[in-house]
Amino acid sequence: MSTKTLTALKAALDPKAWSEDPDELAPHVRDWRGRYQGASPLLLKPSTTQEVSRILSMCNETGVAVLPQSGNTGLVGGSTPQGEVVLSLKRMNAIRAIDADNDSLTCEAGAILESVQGAAKDVGKLFPLSLGAQGSAMIGGLISTNAGGVHVLRYGMMRELVLGLEAVLPDGRVLSDLSGLRKDNTGYDLKQLFIGAEGTLGVITAATLKLFARPASTAVAIAAVESPAQAVDLLGHMKDATGSVAAFELMPKIGLDLAVNHLPGARHPLDSDPAWTVLIELVSPEIDRAQTLMESALESAFEKGLVSDAALAQTEAQMAEFWALREGIPEAEKAHGKAAKHDVSVPVSRMPAFMEEATAKAESLLDDALIIAFGHVGDGNVHFNVARKTPGSGDDFVAACAPVTDAIYDLVDKHGGSISAEHGVGVLKRAELARRKPAEVAVMRAIKQTLDPNAIMNPRVMLDID
Amino acid sequence: MSTKTLTALKAALDPKAWSEDPDELAPHVRDWRGRYQGASPLLLKPSTTQEVSRILSMCNETGVAVLPQSGNTGLVGGSTPQGEVVLSLKRMNAIRAIDADNDSLTCEAGAILESVQGAAKDVGKLFPLSLGAQGSAMIGGLISTNAGGVHVLRYGMMRELVLGLEAVLPDGRVLSDLSGLRKDNTGYDLKQLFIGAEGTLGVITAATLKLFARPASTAVAIAAVESPAQAVDLLGHMKDATGSVAAFELMPKIGLDLAVNHLPGARHPLDSDPAWTVLIELVSPEIDRAQTLMESALESAFEKGLVSDAALAQTEAQMAEFWALREGIPEAEKAHGKAAKHDVSVPVSRMPAFMEEATAKAESLLDDALIIAFGHVGDGNVHFNVARKTPGSGDDFVAACAPVTDAIYDLVDKHGGSISAEHGVGVLKRAELARRKPAEVAVMRAIKQTLDPNAIMNPRVMLDID
Numbered sequence: 001m002s003t004k005t006l007t008a009l010k011a012a013l014d015p016k017a018w019s020e021d022p023d024e025l026a027p028h029v030r031d032w033r034g035r036y037q038g039a040s041p042l043l044l045k046p047s048t049t050q051e052v053s054r055i056l057s058m059c060n061e062t063g064v065a066v067l068p069q070s071g072n073t074g075l076v077g078g079s080t081p082q083g084e085v086v087l088s089l090k091r092m093n094a095i096r097a098i099d100a101d102n103d104s105l106t107c108e109a110g111a112i113l114e115s116v117q118g119a120a121k122d123v124g125k126l127f128p129l130s131l132g133a134q135g136s137a138m139i140g141g142l143i144s145t146n147a148g149g150v151h152v153l154r155y156g157m158m159r160e161l162v163l164g165l166e167a168v169l170p171d172g173r174v175l176s177d178l179s180g181l182r183k184d185n186t187g188y189d190l191k192q193l194f195i196g197a198e199g200t201l202g203v204i205t206a207a208t209l210k211l212f213a214r215p216a217s218t219a220v221a222i223a224a225v226e227s228p229a230q231a232v233d234l235l236g237h238m239k240d241a242t243g244s245v246a247a248f249e250l251m252p253k254i255g256l257d258l259a260v261n262h263l264p265g266a267r268h269p270l271d272s273d274p275a276w277t278v279l280i281e282l283v284s285p286e287i288d289r290a291q292t293l294m295e296s297a298l299e300s301a302f303e304k305g306l307v308s309d310a311a312l313a314q315t316e317a318q319m320a321e322f323w324a325l326r327e328g329i330p331e332a333e334k335a336h337g338k339a340a341k342h343d344v345s346v347p348v349s350r351m352p353a354f355m356e357e358a359t360a361k362a363e364s365l366l367d368d369a370l371i372i373a374f375g376h377v378g379d380g381n382v383h384f385n386v387a388r389k390t391p392g393s394g395d396d397f398v399a400a401c402a403p404v405t406d407a408i409y410d411l412v413d414k415h416g417g418s419i420s421a422e423h424g425v426g427v428l429k430r431a432e433l434a435r436r437k438p439a440e441v442a443v444m445r446a447i448k449q450t451l452d453p454n455a456i457m458n459p460r461v462m463l464d465i466d
Numbered sequence: 467m468s469t470k471t472l473t474a475l476k477a478a479l480d481p482k483a484w485s486e487d488p489d490e491l492a493p494h495v496r497d498w499r500g501r502y503q504g505a506s507p508l509l510l511k512p513s514t515t516q517e518v519s520r521i522l523s524m525c526n527e528t529g530v531a532v533l534p535q536s537g538n539t540g541l542v543g544g545s546t547p548q549g550e551v552v553l554s555l556k557r558m559n560a561i562r563a564i565d566a567d568n569d570s571l572t573c574e575a576g577a578i579l580e581s582v583q584g585a586a587k588d589v590g591k592l593f594p595l596s597l598g599a600q601g602s603a604m605i606g607g608l609i610s611t612n613a614g615g616v617h618v619l620r621y622g623m624m625r626e627l628v629l630g631l632e633a634v635l636p637d638g639r640v641l642s643d644l645s646g647l648r649k650d651n652t653g654y655d656l657k658q659l660f661i662g663a664e665g666t667l668g669v670i671t672a673a674t675l676k677l678f679a680r681p682a683s684t685a686v687a688i689a690a691v692e693s694p695a696q697a698v699d700l701l702g703h704m705k706d707a708t709g710s711v712a713a714f715e716l717m718p719k720i721g722l723d724l725a726v727n728h729l730p731g732a733r734h735p736l737d738s739d740p741a742w743t744v745l746i747e748l749v750s751p752e753i754d755r756a757q758t759l760m761e762s763a764l765e766s767a768f769e770k771g772l773v774s775d776a777a778l779a780q781t782e783a784q785m786a787e788f789w790a791l792r793e794g795i796p797e798a799e800k801a802h803g804k805a806a807k808h809d810v811s812v813p814v815s816r817m818p819a820f821m822e823e824a825t826a827k828a829e830s831l832l833d834d835a836l837i838i839a840f841g842h843v844g845d846g847n848v849h850f851n852v853a854r855k856t857p858g859s860g861d862d863f864v865a866a867c868a869p870v871t872d873a874i875y876d877l878v879d880k881h882g883g884s885i886s887a888e889h890g891v892g893v894l895k896r897a898e899l900a901r902r903k904p905a906e907v908a909v910m911r912a913i914k915q916t917l918d919p920n921a922i923m924n925p926r927v928m929l930d931i932d
Binding site: 186197215233243421422439462 | 625626639640641651653698702709750813814822843881885891895906907915
C-alpha cells in the first residue's frame with residue numbers, strides 16, 4: 001500500500017470525502033454477522049460520480065486496491081477489506097428522478113432499498129425487490145451482487161430490474177446510461193458486465209430501475225404438501241391456475257417448528273402437522289381478486305390431491321404472521337445452533353431428487369444431522385442447511401461439515417445447479433468457483449484483465465486476482 | 467482469404483457440412499429484402515457443436531473471417547457476407563428438451579421460432595417471442611440480435627427469455643450452460659455478452675429458453691386517442707387497471723388508412739376517423755376474464771376522457787383482423803413507396819415530445835413529407851418512417867432523406883433514446899454507433915479484442931473491425 005497515494009488522495013479530495021478515524025472505519029471493516037474481521041488504511045466517502053472517478057484513476061495509476069462498499073450486508077465476505085482502501089457509496093444516496101409514465105426510478109448507488117421502495121410507493125408504484133436486509137442494503141451492492149429475495153418468481157432478480165447504469169471504470173472513465181430505455185440494441189449491453197460482478201470491474205454510482213403497478217390485492221396462504229415433489233406439482237398448478245404467483249416458499253416441518261418455538265407469540269398455521277408446507281403469495285391488479293383466485297386455485301388443488309390442508313390469511317396482520325414464520329427460520333435456526341449453509345439452485349424439476357439425495361448424503365456422512373432445507377422453490381433455489389439435532393453447535397461443527405458441503409456441491413453439479421444461487425461468490429466460494437467452472441473462470445479473468453488491467457477493483461473477491 | 471484454409475476446412479468436415487454450389491449459396495449471400503448483395507467462397511453447415519468448434523478454431527488459426535447466419539431475416543445487413551465464409555446453423559435445428567416443471571425449453575440455434583412456439587404449445591406452455599418473421603427467423607439469430615416484437619411489454623426482449631446458452635468462442639472453446647437455472651450468482655453472467663452481440667464474439671449453438679403459462683383468455687381492442695400523449699396516458703391507465711397488458715401498439719390515421727386500402731377485405735374498425743388509434747391486447751390466466759377486464763378498463767378510460775371511441779374484438783377472427791391491420795402497415799407503406807425508416811426508442815414519457823418534434827423537423831426539411839410513425843409505444847419504441855405524400859418514391863428519395871435521418875437521430879439523442887431499438891446495428895448503423903457512443907464503443911472494442919483477438923467473427927458488423 002503506497003502511503004504516497006493515500007496522502008495524494010486525501011489532498012485531492014474534499015475533507016468530508018475521507019476518514020481515518022478508527023471509530024468511523026470500524027463498521028466498514030467487519031461484516032455484520034461478525035464472521036469476517038478486516039482492516040483498511042482509509043475510508044473514502046465520495047459524494048459525486050466525479051469524485052469516484054478521480055479516486056479510481058489515482059488508485060489505478062499507483063496500483064492501490066479498492067474495495068467498493070454499499071450497505072455491507074453481504075454473507076460471503078465480499079465487502080470486508082483486508083488492507084484495501086474502502087470506497088463507501090453511503091453519501092451518494094439521492095433519488096435523482098422518478099418517471100411514473102416510464103415506470104422508472106433513478107437513484108444513486110448508496111440509496112437504501114427501503115427508501116427506494118418507499119419512493120416508488122409515494123407515486124403509486126412498486127419496486128418489487130424485497131429481502132431481509134432491505135433496511136440497510138443499498139442499491140449499488142444489490143446490483144453488484146444481483147440480489148434475489150422472495151419475489152424473484154414474479155419480478156426477476158435485480159438484473160431484470162435494472163434499466164440502466166452509471167459506472168466508473170478502474171481508469172476513471174464514466175459509462176452512463178440512465179435514460180430508462182426498455183429497448184436499446186446499439187451494441188453490447190455493457191451494464192450486464194457490472195451487474196453481479198461484485199465490484200470487480202468498476203464502481204456502480206447510479207442506476208435506473210424498473211417500477212411496476214402496485215397490486216390492488218394480495219393473498220397469502222400456507223398449504224400442507226407431502227414432499228418437495230408435491231410442492232413442485234402444486235407450484236405448476238398455481239402458476240397455471242392463477243398466472244400471478246408472487247412468492248412460493250417451501251418450509252420443512254423442522255423449520256416451521258423452530259420458527260414457532262423461537263418467535264414470541266407465534267403459532268402453527270395448520271392443525272395438521274405436515275412434513276412440508278409452502279407459503280404462497282398471489283397478487284392481482286383488481287381489488288379483492290387475489291383472495292378469490294387463491295381460494296379457487298387451492299380448491300382445485302385439493303381436488304387434484306396436491307394439497308392436504310391449507311390456511312388462507314384473512315387479514316393483513318395474518319399475512320404478516322405467515323410471512324414472519326418463513327422469515328423467522330434463519331434466526332430460529334441460528335438460535336438452535338450453527339449450521340453449514342448452502343445457498344444452491346437446481347432446475348425446479350430436479351429439486352425433489354436433489355433434496356432427497358442431498359438429505360440422504362448428509363445423514364450418511366454425519367451422525368445427529370438435522371437438515372433444514374427451505375426457501376424459494378419457485379426459483380429452484382433452496383437454502384440447504386445442515387445442523388445438528390442436539391442444540392448448541394458452534395464453529396467446530398461447521399468446520400467438520402466440509403466433506404458434507406463438498407458432497408452437496410457435487411450433487412448440485414450432478415443436477416446442473418449452482419453453488420451460489422443468490423448470495424454470490426465473495427471470498428467464501430472463490431476456490432469452489434475456480435474448481436467447478438474453470439472454462440468460465442478463464443473467460444471471466446480475461447474480461448477482468450481487459451477492464452481492470454492493474455487489478456485494483458476488489459482483487460480478492462470472486463476471481464482472487466493476485 | 468486463404469484457399470489453403472478453405473481446402474483444409476472441406477477436408478476436415480463431413481461432406482454434408484459444406485457447399486460451394488452457387489445455387490445453394492445464393493439465398494445465403496443476399497438479404498431477404500434485396501437491399502444487400504454479397505458474396506462468399508464457402509457455405510459451412512455444421513450439424514454439431516463440435517463441428518462449429520473445429521471450424522472456428524481452424525478459421526481462427528489462419529485469420530479467416532466467419533459470418534454466422536441463422537434465418538437471415540435481419541434488416542440491417544448484419545447477415546450478408548462480403549467475402550467471409552458463411553456458417554449457417556440451419557442443420558442444427560433440434561429441440562433438445564422441454565422441461566415443463568422448470569418452464570424451460572432447450573433447442574439448437576437453427577430451430578425456427580415458429581417451431582419453438584409450437585413445441586411449447588404442445589406441452590401447454592407459451593414461448594412469447596412473436597414477430598413478423600417468425601416462420602423463418604431462427605433462435606440463434608434472434609438471440610444474437612436480442613429480438614423484440616409485439617409482446618415485449620409483458621414478457622421482455624429475447625434477452626429476458628434466455629436462461630442459458632451454449633456458445634463457441636472464436637478459438638473453439640465451448641461455453642455451455644443449458645441447465646435452465648433461474649438463479650445463478652457464480653461470477654459474471656457470460657451469456658449476456660453473446661446476447662445482442664450480432665455474432666461478433668462467437669457462435670451461439672444452443673439455448674435454454676423460458677416458457678410461460680398459456681393465457682386462458684385474450685382480448686384485443688382498437689381505441690381512438692387524440693394524440694401520442696393521450697396514448698401514453700391510456701397505457702398507464704390500462705397497466706394500472708388490468709396488470710395484464712400484453713401489447714400496446716400505436717397507429718396513426720395514415721397508417722391505418724394505408725393498411726385498410728392495401729389489405730384485401732380490410733375495413734376500418736371504428737366509425738369515427740381518429741387521428742390516432744391504439745391496438746391493446748390483454749391476457750388472463752382465467753377463462754373469459756380478459757374480455758371482462760378490457761371492457762371495464764376501457765369504460766373507466768372513457769370516463770376519464772382518455773378514449774373517445776373503441777371497438778372490442780368479439781371473436782378470434784376479429785382479433786386476427788385487428789392485428790392484421792397493425793401488422794399490415796409496413797407492407798402497405800412499402801406499396802405506397804419507399805420510406806426512410808427509423809427504428810428508435812425513447813423513454814415512454816418522452817414519446818409525445820419526440821414524436822411532435824421529429825414530425826415538425828421532417829416536415830420542415832422535406833416538401834411533401836408523409837410521416838408514418840407506428841409501433842410499440844408501450845416499450846417507448848416507434849418505427850418513425852418518413853415517406854412522401856405522392857406515391858411511388860424510390861431509392862432516390864431515401865438517399866435524399868439523409869439529413870432528415872440525421873436530424874431525427876439528434877432528437878433521439880436529445881430525449882435520451884436509442885437509434886436502434888430492436889433491429890440492431892449491423893452494417894447499416896455502425897458509423898452512427900461509433901459517432902454517437904464513442905465511450906461505450908471503446909469498451910466494446912476492448913471486449914471484442916479480448917474474446918476475438920484475430921477479429922474473425924463478423925468483423926464488418928457493429929464495430930467494423932478491420
